[in-house]
Amino acid sequence: MRRRKIIGGLLSAFLVAAGLGSTPALAxxxxxxxxxxxxxxxxxxxxxxxxxxxxxxxxxxxxxxxxxxxxxxxxxxxxxxxxxxxxxxxxxxxxxxxxxxxxxxxxxxTGIVAPWLKDKESTVPLVASTAPNARRVADVEPGALGNVKECDGAWCLMRFGSHEGWIQQDLIWGVYPGEIIDD
The missing domain is CATH 2.30.30.40 (SH3 Domains)
Structure with missing residues (x-):
């Protein structure tokens, strides 16, 4: 099965134009x-x-x-x-x-995927479940903006356009570590 790559193109352009992409946000x-x-x-x-x-x-x-x-x-x-x-x-x-x-x-x-990894040659896996070795649904580029559906304290279920899956919670800016969000 071919994996899709979700990019933060529009968000990237916005962040650069707005001056937000110049320094990574770690705080x-x-x-x-x-x-x-x-x-x-x-x-x-x-x-x-x-x-x-x-x-x-x-x-x-x-x-x-x-x-x-x-x-x-x-x-x-x-x-x-x-x-x-x-x-x-x-x-x-x-x-x-x-x-x-x-x-x-x-x-x-909403959440931004690993903005601190922007400008690095990396992607973040969007997986079908939180189970070990879960099927990879897509590769998400740092800086992509998605909707947060729920979080269990370690993983967040997110939607990026037509793709939905789980991302490690500590890779999302827009949710707190350990925060529980029910849909």
């Missing part, structure tokens, strides 16, 4: 610190995704603050690290942080 909360609850009643930090294809990142929590960046791709995972009224301070895969209105964020979970 991701390890989930070991005590989790706080924000004014929304939800935990902080937590991962969400961008709802809109045009999201202004501001230097402060309000429209009176300057725009420091504009995201141009819906679905990118970001981490909420602070809340103020209806504004959320987020951090992206590159470690850049700023404020966005909560209306521009979605609870849909």
């Amino acid at each position: 991701q909360s390890d989930g070991s610190s005590s989790i706080k609850v924000g004014s929304s009643g939800l935990p902080i930090p937590r991962f969400v995704s961008l709802k809109s294809a045009r999201v202004n990142l501001r230097v402060g929590p309000g429209t009176n603050y300057a725009v420091s960046w504009m995201y141009t791709k819906a679905g990118l995972p970001v981490e909420i690290i602070q809340e103020f009224d209806n504004w959320r301070r987020i951090r992206d895969v590159d470690g850049t942080d700023g404020w966005v209105n909560q209306a521009l964020l979605s609870g849909n979970r």
Whole structure:
């Protein structure tokens, strides 16, 4: 059976154009610190995704603050690290942080495959199950963006276009190590 290779082409172009592809993001909360609850009643930090294809990142929590960046791709995972009224301070895969209105964020979970391996000659296996020696469904390039369906603490079930399979959880930016996500 021929394996398919899933690429992060569009995401790669976006990350390079946005300046996000210049340095790998290794920093991701390890989930070991005590989790706080924000004014929304939800935990902080937590991962969400961008709802809109045009999201202004501001230097402060309000429209009176300057725009420091504009995201141009819906679905990118970001981490909420602070809340103020209806504004959320987020951090992206590159470690850049700023404020966005909560209306521009979605609870849909997405993840970027091993962005720290971008620009290396490697792929990440997408497998049919978490069993040892599971059939490889596809090879996913670092930087590819996918939808997170569920995670069991060690593996995440993800969808990339028409391909669905399991990827080791520690190879995904957009979920915490050990985090359980039920579909």
